[in-house]
Amino acid sequence: xxxxxxxxxxxxxxxxxxxxxxxxxxxxxxxxxxxxxxxxxxxxxxxxxxxxxxxxxxxxxxxxxxxxxxxxxxxxxxxxxxxxxxxxxxxxxxxxxxxxxxxxxxxxxxxxxxx
Amino acid sequence: xxxxxxxxxxxxxxxxxxxxxxxxxxxxxxxxxxxxxxxxxxxxxxxxxxxxxxxxxxxxxxxxxxxxxxxxxxxxxxxxxxxxxxxxxxxxxxxxxxxxxxxxxxxxxxxxxxxxxxxxxxxxxxxxxxxxxxxxxxxxxxxxxxxxxxxxxxxxxxxxxxxxxxxxxxxxxxxxxxxxxxxxxxxxxxxxxxxxxxxxxxxxxxxxxxxxxxxxxxxxxxxxxxxxxxxxxxxxxxxxxxxxxxxxxxxxxxxxxxxxxxxxxxxxxxxxxxxxxxxxxxxxxxxxxxxxxxxxxxxxxxxxxxxxxxxxxxxxxxxxxxxxxxxxxxxxxxxxxxxxxxxxxxxxxxxxxxxxxxxxxxxxxxxxxxxxxxxxxxxxxxxxxxxxxxxxxxxxxxxxxxxxxxxxxxxxxxxxxxxxxxxxxxxxxxxxxxxxxxxxxxxxxxxxxxxxxxxxxxxxxxxxxxxxxxxxxxxxxxxxxxxxxxxxxxxxxxxxxxxxxxxxxxxxxxxxxxxxxxxxxxxxxxxxxxxxxxxxxxxxxxxxxxxxxxxxxxxxxxxxxxxxxxxxxxxxxxxxxxxxxxxxxx
Numbered sequence: 001x002x003x004x005x006x007x008x009x010x011x012x013x014x015x016x017x018x019x020x021x022x023x024x025x026x027x028x029x030x031x032x033x034x035x036x037x038x039x040x041x042x043x044x045x046x047x048x049x050x051x052x053x054x055x056x057x058x059x060x061x062x063x064x065x066x067x068x069x070x071x072x073x074x075x076x077x078x079x080x081x082x083x084x085x086x087x088x089x090x091x092x093x094x095x096x097x098x099x100x101x102x103x104x105x106x107x108x109x110x111x112x113x114x115x
Numbered sequence: 116x117x118x119x120x121x122x123x124x125x126x127x128x129x130x131x132x133x134x135x136x137x138x139x140x141x142x143x144x145x146x147x148x149x150x151x152x153x154x155x156x157x158x159x160x161x162x163x164x165x166x167x168x169x170x171x172x173x174x175x176x177x178x179x180x181x182x183x184x185x186x187x188x189x190x191x192x193x194x195x196x197x198x199x200x201x202x203x204x205x206x207x208x209x210x211x212x213x214x215x216x217x218x219x220x221x222x223x224x225x226x227x228x229x230x231x232x233x234x235x236x237x238x239x240x241x242x243x244x245x246x247x248x249x250x251x252x253x254x255x256x257x258x259x260x261x262x263x264x265x266x267x268x269x270x271x272x273x274x275x276x277x278x279x280x281x282x283x284x285x286x287x288x289x290x291x292x293x294x295x296x297x298x299x300x301x302x303x304x305x306x307x308x309x310x311x312x313x314x315x316x317x318x319x320x321x322x323x324x325x326x327x328x329x330x331x332x333x334x335x336x337x338x339x340x341x342x343x344x345x346x347x348x349x350x351x352x353x354x355x356x357x358x359x360x361x362x363x364x365x366x367x368x369x370x371x372x373x374x375x376x377x378x379x380x381x382x383x384x385x386x387x388x389x390x391x392x393x394x395x396x397x398x399x400x401x402x403x404x405x406x407x408x409x410x411x412x413x414x415x416x417x418x419x420x421x422x423x424x425x426x427x428x429x430x431x432x433x434x435x436x437x438x439x440x441x442x443x444x445x446x447x448x449x450x451x452x453x454x455x456x457x458x459x460x461x462x463x464x465x466x467x468x469x470x471x472x473x474x475x476x477x478x479x480x481x482x483x484x485x486x487x488x489x490x491x492x493x494x495x496x497x498x499x500x501x502x503x504x505x506x507x508x509x510x511x512x513x514x515x516x517x518x519x520x521x522x523x524x525x526x527x528x529x530x531x532x533x534x535x536x537x538x539x540x541x542x543x544x545x546x547x548x549x550x551x552x553x554x555x556x557x558x559x560x561x562x563x564x565x566x567x568x569x570x571x572x573x574x575x576x577x578x579x580x581x582x583x584x585x586x587x588x589x590x591x592x593x594x595x596x597x598x599x600x601x602x603x604x605x606x607x608x609x610x611x612x613x614x615x616x617x618x619x620x621x622x623x624x625x626x627x628x629x630x631x632x633x634x635x636x637x638x639x640x641x642x643x644x645x646x647x648x649x650x651x652x653x654x655x656x657x658x659x660x661x662x663x664x665x666x667x668x669x670x671x672x673x674x675x676x677x678x679x680x681x682x683x684x685x686x687x688x689x690x691x692x693x694x695x696x697x698x699x700x701x
Binding site for chain 2: 009013017021026029036037039040043044072073076080083087091094095097107108
């Protein structure tokens with residue numbers, strides 16, 4: 001089992017967080033949130049992956065003996081993607097409204113307006 | 116038995132129906148349907164409290180029961196403690212929907228009721244789930260409507276910003292939670308909490324277990340608003356419409372703490388059994404810091420909604436410390452008081468809604484003396500303020516005297532903040548200027564135009580909620596019964612055998628409760644009144660208090676990047692602490 005997918009998951013998580021912390025544009029921030037979330041997809045799929053096994057689809061032509069990668073984590077990943085899309089859509093809608101009201105989507109500039 | 120899935124299915128189905136057909140019906144009809152559904156959730160949950168009092172109900176979806184000790188299906192586990200939290204969710208939602216009947220000046224769009232119903236269904240599902248991934252799904256399902264409801268006042272820039280901060284911080288918390296769940300699944304091959312607990316207890320507390328525990332705790336604590344994960348909370352609660360705040364403040368934050376407790380007891384209590392004292396140390400320390408910090412900042416807010424947001428943070432700290440005591444009494448006290456205190460916080464928010472509707476202000480200094488015309492709201496606000504001081508000290512059923520004394524002080528501060536604001540607004544006491552108080556950011560608090568005649572629908576739910584809260588807190592014998600139930604909930608091996616093998620867990624009895632907790636509660640009540648008077652009539656602020664407070668205020672700058680930096684740093688500190696304290700020696 002390779003450690004590469006786990007290293008990739010950790011990298012994606014932290015690079016996404018770095019992007020969110022330093023972001024100067026809300027759209028950029030939402031995309032960075034998506035990058036952070038991708039780390040969970042990679043992690044889940046890596047946990048369920050078995051070298052040399054098939055996709056977990058059993059039809060009459062495939063002998064069950066071959067074995068398959070873990071379908072549970074794939075279901076988890078799918079759920080995770082649905083959640084991610086919902087949150088991103090909602091956030092982007094809020095960002096558009098902020099642009100309409102404030103004329104800026106820079107978090108720092110919004111703070112200056114507030115105080 | 117068959118009642119169990121209904122508490123989640125009914126609100127979710129009703130939400131789907133309202134989303135499809137709500138546009139064709141008048142708004143009042145949508146609201147009436149939503150009220151009926153949440154009332155039904157309350158009633159069914161209350162029935163479940165009694166039905167499960169002798170034996171925990173395990174409901175396996177689709178009849179997929181465990182085979183030879185391996186859980187293949189997904190289950191809800193219902194005991195009286197979680198069922199009472201579900202009943203709290205239902206009751207607060209009913210109150211929120213009744214308040215919204217008169218609160219909004221404009222026609223309420225059907226999606227408001229849809230969002231509230233999904234929120235309710237998801238929260239109930241979260242407390243009943245005994246499957247880690249289902250907990251995550253319901254956690255996300257209750258988060259997304261909450262983000263949308265926070266940004267309901269879409270014409271206000273501060274509401275949009277509050278919703279974005281809420282969504283970003285909580286999403287990152289949810290990713291941490293999911294990463295922790297993934298790691299646990301990789302180690303144990305299970306998602307059912309009981310089975311995870313069985314597998315983990317056979318192995319050592321190594322790096323992977325500690326990282327998973329850290330990430331899961333951080334995810335839940337970000338939702339709860341414990342320090343230093345709390346920054347989003349005051350931004351979001353201050354801008355959400357007051358009826359929505361009833362649900363947010365009353366129960367949503369406490370569910371994060373409930374999640375920590377449930378996952379610790381069901382999954383980790385076996386593997387960390389030798390390090391329980393260290394876990395207690397960390398949870399109590401975080402709880403103490405949160406309680407103190409929230410209370411101090413609550414006391415210096417002039418905006419009522421921001422003040423209540425910090426009160427929520429402070430009380431979350433008390434509940435976290437109570438659960439962190441890691442015994443049956445702590446869990447029982449925390450659950451009992453999540454319910455009682457949740458009712459009280461909801462009641463105070465009803466009073467705020469009534470005040471806002473009548474005067475157009477929720478700012479303590481701007482509304483000085485304006486509340487004189489509101490006799491019932493005035494009493495509701497005052498009794499609610501005293502309840503907020505008295506109830507949390509009752510939650511700490513055990514622990515050292517100094518710990519309980521500290522929580523007396525923090526709770527008294529939170530109660531005093533409400534009492535001081537109430538005296539200014541409803542009685543016209545004290546000066547109209549106060550250099551200590553922080554004015555809310557521009558354009559944040561005003562949300563509805565004032566009307567000369569505010570209906571009884573705004574304060575009646577508040578009165579009922581407060582009565583329910585006091586009844587739960589002071590009903591004779593209830594605390595003892597809760598302690599007995601909690602003694603069953605913290606016996607992990609017996610509970611796992613019951614879940615996975617169908618061996619009924621024996622009934623348990625906790626030790627007797629000491630009535631000294633009433634003395635702590637009374638002390639907090641008296642202290643709250645004195646502190647409120649001090650807040651109104653003191654001459655000047657000691658410099659020793661003023662400067663650190665200014666620094667604290669500066670941290671809450673509304674920039675989401677800073678909040679995420681705090682979240683990351685807090686998680687790292689938590690992880691380092693756990694790594695040093697919990698690791699099994701070679």
